Amino acid sequence: MNKIYNPTPDTWVSILERPTKTVNDIEATVKEIFAAVQKDGDVAVAKYTTQFDGVYFENSEVTAAEIEVAINTISDELKAAISLAKANVETFHQVQKTSRVSVETAEGVQCWQEKRPIQKVGLYIPGGTAPLFSTVLMLAVPAKIAGCNEIVLCSPPDKNGNINPAILYAANLCGVTKIIKVGGIQAIAGMTFGTKAIPKVYKIFGPGNQYVTVAKQLATQFGVAIDMPAGPSELLVVADDTAVPAFVASDLLSQAEHGTDSQVILVSTSKAMIDAVESEIQSQLEVLPRKAIAEKAIANSKLIYVENDEIALELIDEYGPEHFIICVQDEDFYVNNIGNAGSVFIGNYTPESAGDYASGTNHTLPTNGYAKNYSGVNLDSFMKSMTFQKISEKGIQNIGKAIEIMAEAEGLQAHKNAVTLRLKSLE
Template sequence: MNKIYNPKPETWSAILERPTKTVDDIEATVKGIFKEVQSKGDFAVAKYTSLFDGVSVPDLEVSQTEIATAIATISNELKQAIQLAKSNIEKFHAAQKTNRVVVETIEGVNCWQEKRPIQKIGLYIPGGTAPLFSTVLMLAVPANLAGCSEIVLCSPPDKNGNINPAILYAAYLCGVTKILKIGGIQAIAGMTFGTVTIPKVYKIFGPGNQFVTVAKQLATQFGVAIDMPAGPSELLIVADDTAVSAFVASDLLSQAEHGTDSQVILVSTSKELIDEVEKEIQTQLDVLPRKAIAEKAIANSKLIFVENDTIALELINEYGPEHFIICTQDEAFYIDNIANAGSVFIGNYTPESAGDYASGTNHTLPTNGYAKNYSGVNLDSFTKAMTFQKISPIGIQKIGSAIEIMAEAEGLQAHKNAVTLRLKALKNDQ
């Protein structure tokens, strides 16, 4: 672990630098598969499923029978846990619903803004060792609340041609309309172009490895929107002597176990706490099943001592962490002044894993400094804001001459003319 004392502001950006990856070699692979899926559809999808997932799946769509079987295998304990999480996520995201904004900006000029659902959305859920059914909740719950009519979920099949039952259960519970056993680049390409089996969608959500990330970026070149650019997950904790070092260490480790490239940072005004956390990490690390992964991430982690809260805040805002835990005497200072963070966890009893699963907030958050300019996934991620206006004869008489003058000054005569014709018609009517 790297302990850094009182770093000078001009060194912050180097200290806080994130690992950047070159994607040039991956890009060629992704482009090739996109081209093939675009021209050969399901045939190409089957080919790459066989190649990458090592299995030939006769029917790509998960059947009702398979879903029923999956549900039967899930323990009641896990079902109840998922239902509790779903209920909290639902409550928090339902509260984000906005009403129509209606304004008569000037007499006779009525404008309103309304959110309407993105009709067709695609969710990508990775396979592998950790079946991310929690991500199904985080994406399908708000999609359903928003009113998206088509919610397609793609996830790679395992060696037996199945998707993890907990993923199927969560998808069933949250109203996913179609579940497909398709993974990786071919899934993203399929949802981008559409095939006989895979519906073309308007926006793709969800995490994935580097191949999926590059595939999602490429999808945007074909008119598909994506939730946000992706990067390795990260956590920054600010803590002082009021923090519990064992808790702080456990949170840093929960971040570190995600991957060897996870970003883990502690900022503190207490040298004692930094030393205690360092010791605690060693103790807790030893018993973790994913120790090998966590160890590597921890080796790159940073424990930064700064003189006071003001400097700490400045440094944190420059970093813009995905997850930000506040365990300090003066919580309000950080809550009020944090400008750039994905999700904020406050106090000793708010571990990051609460937000990952069950508090109700969304865990799909901007990484890699994108907290400066992107929102985490929320209800609005599944809608688009549309504006409407209806102008009465009085209204156009009120604003018509302003439009004529501005259009003329911009050299757009036909824009002016559209108003002039209407004003003349109204004059003739009088």
């Protein structure tokens, strides 16, 4: 672990630097697969599924029978846990509903804003060792609340041609309309162009490896929106002597086990706390099943000592952490003033894993500094805002002259004329 004491502000950017990604190497592969899927549809998708996942499908859509098997496979204990998490995620996203915002800006000029669902959305759920059924909840629950009428889920099959039963169980529970056994670049390409088996969607959500990330970025060039650019997961904890070193260490390690490129940072105004957390990390690390991964991430982690809360806040705001845990005496100072963070966890009994699974907040969050300019996934991510205006005869008489003058000044005579004709008809 790197311990850094009182770094000067001019060194912050380099201290807080994230690992660079090598997007260029991947781009050619992604473009090739996109072109193939655009041209050959399901034939190309099947080819890449065989190539990358080692299975061939006549029909890649998950059947009702497969879902039935999944439902019977999941333990009652896990079902109850998923049910509790789902209820909390529902509660938190339900309250995010906004009603129509309406105002008469001038007499006779009524303007309003309404949010309407994005009609077709695609959810990508990675395969691999950790079956992210929790992400299914985080994406499908708000999609359903938003009122999206087509919710497509793509996830790669394992070598036997199956998707993890917990993913199927969660998808079915949350009202996903179609589940397709396809992963990687070919899944993103399929949802971008549409094939016979894979519906074309308007927006794609969900995490993935570097290939999926680049594929999502390329999808935006074909008219599809995405939730946000992705990057390795990250956690920053600010702690003073009121924190519990064992808890802080466990949070840092829970982040570190995600991947070797995970970012783990502790900022503290207490040198004693830094030392205590460091030694806790060492002992907790020993017994972790994913020790090999966590160890590498921890080796790159940073324990940063600063003089006071003001400096700490400024440094944290410069970083813009995806997950931000606050374990300090004066937590309100950080809560009220943090400008850039994805999700914030407050106090000694609020581990990051609570937000990952069951507190109700969304765990699809901006990493890689994107907390400066992107929202985490929320109800609005599945909707778009539309505006409406209705102007009465009186209304156009009130604002018509201003429109004519401005249109004229911009050299747009036909814009002016549309108003002039109406004003004249009212003379």
